[in-house]
Amino acid sequence: MNKDIMTRLVRLGEKIPQSTSIPKTVPIYMSSSFSFDDVETLEDIYNGESKGYVYSRISNPGQDVLKEVIVGVEEGQAAQVYSSGMAAISMSILAHVKSGDHIIAGNVLYGGSYQFLKDELNKFNIEVTFIDLKNENIEKYFKSNTKLVYMETISNPLMEVIEIKRISTICHEHNAKLIIDNTFATPVVCQPLKLGADVVVYSATKYLCGHSDVMAGVVISDKDTIDKISHTGCLYGPTLSPFDSWILTRSLRTLKLRVKQHCDNALKLAQYLEKHEKVKKVYYPGLASSEYNSLAKEMFNDNLFGGMLSVDLVGGEKAVWDLIRVLENIKFVPSLAGVATSLSYPVKTSHRAMNDEELKKAGISKGLLRISTGLENIDDIISEFEEALKRI
Numbered sequence: 001m002n003k004d005i006m007t008r009l010v011r012l013g014e015k016i017p018q019s020t021s022i023p024k025t026v027p028i029y030m031s032s033s034f035s036f037d038d039v040e041t042l043e044d045i046y047n048g049e050s051k052g053y054v055y056s057r058i059s060n061p062g063q064d065v066l067k068e069v070i071v072g073v074e075e076g077q078a079a080q081v082y083s084s085g086m087a088a089i090s091m092s093i094l095a096h097v098k099s100g101d102h103i104i105a106g107n108v109l110y111g112g113s114y115q116f117l118k119d120e121l122n123k124f125n126i127e128v129t130f131i132d133l134k135n136e137n138i139e140k141y142f143k144s145n146t147k148l149v150y151m152e153t154i155s156n157p158l159m160e161v162i163e164i165k166r167i168s169t170i171c172h173e174h175n176a177k178l179i180i181d182n183t184f185a186t187p188v189v190c191q192p193l194k195l196g197a198d199v200v201v202y203s204a205t206k207y208l209c210g211h212s213d214v215m216a217g218v219v220i221s222d223k224d225t226i227d228k229i230s231h232t233g234c235l236y237g238p239t240l241s242p243f244d245s246w247i248l249t250r251s252l253r254t255l256k257l258r259v260k261q262h263c264d265n266a267l268k269l270a271q272y273l274e275k276h277e278k279v280k281k282v283y284y285p286g287l288a289s290s291e292y293n294s295l296a297k298e299m300f301n302d303n304l305f306g307g308m309l310s311v312d313l314v315g316g317e318k319a320v321w322d323l324i325r326v327l328e329n330i331k332f333v334p335s336l337a338g339v340a341t342s343l344s345y346p347v348k349t350s351h352r353a354m355n356d357e358e359l360k361k362a363g364i365s366k367g368l369l370r371i372s373t374g375l376e377n378i379d380d381i382i383s384e385f386e387e388a389l390k391r392i
């Protein structure tokens with residue numbers, strides 16, 4: 001190239017090397033935008049006459065590969081991917097409502113979702129009624145402007161299981177959509193679309209990624225709904241980066257293996273803790289003593305009940321603080337679903353936006369410790385709890 005060094009620096013190495021070999025894994029398309037030989041080619045893509053990429057906020061090959069895996073695993077029609085679980089949740093909700101609409105939501109939810117529904121939607125004049133979906137008669141809360149119901153399959157942090165079929169039937173009788181956060185269950189444990197949900201959302205930051213190194217969110221639904229959510233998402237802009245799309249796709253390859261081990265370990269740990277004198281109550285739907293056990297057996301696959309459990313400790317808040325301090329090898333992390341077992345204290349982390357009255361109403365006590373069971377050998381996890389409980 002007979003040009004100045006500045007020109008050579010910016011123009012060389014721009015073409016993808018031609019090759020007859022096919023890469024074994026899909027490469028990362030680390031490109032914000034795409035180029036075209038002429039305007040007609042770009043027009044054809046915009047008009048849907050040919051398949052192509054324009055700008056990575058709209059779509060990127062790595063996102064499409066990720067969507068293909070997610071749609072196949074969840075057995076839905078279409079998916080969209082975002083830069084966090086909250087982005088997936090907020091885009092899915094905002095795509096369905098306008099000023100003056102009404103939403104019904106479960107009263108035990110991840111704190112961020114609760115805050116978004118309670119405070120953020122208020123700014124748009126969207127009313128949200130929080131109810132106890134297990135015990136209250138949801139029928140009486142529907143209004144002519146109720147557009148959707150929002151809930152979690154396994155609620156954070158009390159591990160309640162709510163009957164999806166019943167809620168979805170009532171929703172559809174009232175022309176409302178059911179959006180379910182399936183983060184704690186994963187598609188290995190439960191597939192809400194098969195039980196009548198219209199939209200499934202995930203914080204993919206958790207089990208779908210599973211290694212505590214990516215922030216991501218995904219939404220699965222029918223094609224028209226995903227088009228609608230994608231349009232909203234494209235305008236707000238919480239796009240998933242090409243690198244994170246790639247690493248999440250790779251992580252999904254081992255989802256079933258990981259989730260099975262998380263679930264097996266959680267059940268054994270719950271059974272152990274249930275008998276411990278310093279534990280008042282264990283919240284885990286896999287326990288025969290859980291009020292959700294028979295429903296969970298009906299709704300969940302392969303007798304799996306998730307990797308998350310919570311415990312109410314004798315000694316309340318002080319016992320939680322002490323246990324966190326003495327469990328030296330088990331980290332205190334305000335997240336979950338990594339390969340290593342970790343602890344969280346909901347009232348000071350995920351649910352810190354709830355005031356005392358809201359926490360009481362939801363049944364979240366100050367002695368509640370949430371455990372994300374990892375993939376370690378279960379005997380090691382149990383003996384560490386045994387030792388630590390002796391010291392508090």
Ligand SMILES: Cc1ncc(COP(=O)(O)O)c(C=O)c1O
Pocket residue numbers: 084085086087110112113152156181183184202203204205206215216217335350
């Ligand atoms: C059940 C649940 N849903 C959604 C979220 C939000 O996901 P993210 O942190 O990826 O935005 C979380 C985060 O902890 C969660 O636990």
